[in-house]
Amino acid sequence: MKKLLNNRWFVTALVLIAVAFVSFSLRGQHVITAPAAPEVTASVGAEAGPDVKSPADPAPKSIDETLKELTLPAGPRDPFAIRPKPVVAAATADSAAAISSVDTLKVSAIWTQQGQTYVLINGRIHEAGDEISRIKIESASQEGVWVSHWKGRDFIALGGSFTLVTPAEKLKPFATL
Numbered sequence: 001m002k003k004l005l006n007n008r009w010f011v012t013a014l015v016l017i018a019v020a021f022v023s024f025s026l027r028g029q030h031v032i033t034a035p036a037a038p039e040v041t042a043s044v045g046a047e048a049g050p051d052v053k054s055p056a057d058p059a060p061k062s063i064d065e066t067l068k069e070l071t072l073p074a075g076p077r078d079p080f081a082i083r084p085k086p087v088v089a090a091a092t093a094d095s096a097a098a099i100s101s102v103d104t105l106k107v108s109a110i111w112t113q114q115g116q117t118y119v120l121i122n123g124r125i126h127e128a129g130d131e132i133s134r135i136k137i138e139s140a141s142q143e144g145v146w147v148s149h150w151k152g153r154d155f156i157a158l159g160g161s162f163t164l165v166t167p168a169e170k171l172k173p174f175a176t177l
Contacts, residue, residue: 103133106161119145
């Protein structure tokens with residue numbers, strides 16, 4: 001790339017292309033045409049409803065006119081505002097949804113300090129005996145961590161991860177009034 005930018009003919013070609021694009025965008029002669037509306041004809045004796053209008057040929061609009069017709073939101077949007085959660089429709093008797101619970105542990109670091117072994121799991125520091133949701137840390141060594149849960153006991157090596165999926169019972173449908 002450096003060789004191309006040192007070549008004056010290549011740079012001249014790039015400059016000419018850039019000037020062409022800028023002049024094309026500043027020219028302001030662009031015309032946007034809307035697609036033709038479908039023909040609507042009313043037969044004799046048939047009533048035309050209030051929504052039926054005769055199609056008119058749309059006049060071509062320039063980009064400036066099209067941009068002026070756009071509407072902006074009423075106020076500025078706060079990028080840090082918490083968005084409302086979508087409303088979940090009530091489950092019907094035929095389709096009661098079952099939601100599974102998933103717990104994932106990622107062991108990032110293990111170190112010993114003053115005779116106590118600490119473990120960095122999911123970005124938080126833990127030690128033996130701590131509980132993370134439904135998983136309990138039994139013991140920790142420099143090789144990994146032993147955890148216990150409702151399914152049994154597992155070993156998570158340093159740098160490894162463990163996922164526990166707990167199936168849930170079907171939800172009862174909401175009572176309708």
